[in-house]
Amino acid sequence: MAGLFFICTYILPPGVGRTCRPFFPRPPPRHPAPIPLKKIQLEILGLSSSQSQSGSFALILGEKGGNRRLPIIIGMFEAQSIAIQIEKISPNRPLTHDLFKSFAEHVHVVILEVVISDLKEGVFYSRIVCSDGATTFDIDARPSDAIAIGLRFGVPIFTVESVLSEAGIILSDLDEAEGDSDDEDDEEEDDSEGDAPRPARAQPEPRDPSGQVSLDELTKMLAQALEKEDYEKAAKIRDELNKRNG
Numbered sequence: 001m002a003g004l005f006f007i008c009t010y011i012l013p014p015g016v017g018r019t020c021r022p023f024f025p026r027p028p029p030r031h032p033a034p035i036p037l038k039k040i041q042l043e044i045l046g047l048s049s050s051q052s053q054s055g056s057f058a059l060i061l062g063e064k065g066g067n068r069r070l071p072i073i074i075g076m077f078e079a080q081s082i083a084i085q086i087e088k089i090s091p092n093r094p095l096t097h098d099l100f101k102s103f104a105e106h107v108h109v110v111i112l113e114v115v116i117s118d119l120k121e122g123v124f125y126s127r128i129v130c131s132d133g134a135t136t137f138d139i140d141a142r143p144s145d146a147i148a149i150g151l152r153f154g155v156p157i158f159t160v161e162s163v164l165s166e167a168g169i170i171l172s173d174l175d176e177a178e179g180d181s182d183d184e185d186d187e188e189e190d191d192s193e194g195d196a197p198r199p200a201r202a203q204p205e206p207r208d209p210s211g212q213v214s215l216d217e218l219t220k221m222l223a224q225a226l227e228k229e230d231y232e233k234a235a236k237i238r239d240e241l242n243k244r245n246g
Contacts, residue, residue: 037160037161037162038160038161039115039158039159039160040063040064040066040158040159040160040161040164041063041064041065041156041157041158042061042062042063042064042070042116042157042158042159043061043062043064043157044059044060044061044062044082044086044147044157045060045061045062045069046058046059046060047059047060047079047082047083047086048060050073051233053073055075055076056073056074056075056076057073057074057075057076057078057079058071058072058073058074059071059072059073059074059079059082059143059144059147061116061157061159063164063168067170067171068164068168068169068170068171069168069169069171070116070159070163070164070167070168070169071167071169071234071235072116072124072143072144073235074143074144075144077096078142078144078145078148079144081095081096081097081148082144082147082148082151085097085148085151085152086151097145097148097149097152098152100149100152101149101152101153104130107132108132108133109130109131109132110130110131110132110153111128111129111130111149111150111153111155112129112130112131112136112155113129113150113155113156113157113158114126114127114128114129114146114147114149114150114155114156114157114158115127115129115157115158115159115160116143116146116157116158116159116160116163117159117160117163118160118162118163119162119163119166119167122239124142124143124163124167125140125143126140126141126142126143126146126147127139127140127141127146128141128146128149128150166242167235167238169222169234169235169238215241215244218237218240218241218244219241221237222234222237222238222241225237
């Protein structure tokens, strides 16, 4: 009560009675809890060497139950670590990601999930969600490391809609572009009826989208790249389309 009487003595003006109510500090304002982002589960569809970057690989992730693909360029060591785990190969000596798993198990930490959480200036960011039984916490990691570790723990891989909508490739675009190409071929065949047979037209290779190419041509180039499973080229064409569409 001494503290409360001290407050009353210096706050109340002279001549006013000393009767006052206890002073309690105002609690800090409560901020609303952040709304959790809807997660989209992914699965590994393929791993192929990069055609433009020596020593790099393209990791292809697919939307589970959907038609979108998410290509990510990763390094050679991470690609090897992922491939070894997918093929269930036991190396003679533990790799870095195997060491992480052994260490986590010794300190009684488990991995719950891997989330590719953000995309900034073409760089993917991810989080490894962990638990020690009492608390749950996140560890920042590159997607390649996070996926290599997640595979060793057998946990699901997720992303968020903002990442998939910005960097994902929709397979329906391939079907539409192929349909347009088939229609053009049918029209050319109709026009050429009665003429001498002409040699089959060679399928053009996907070109670098940096030149002055129309949107229709870019869409067809995207379809060709997807058809050949050249996801690295498809990612570049997709970026160019997104840039032109504003």
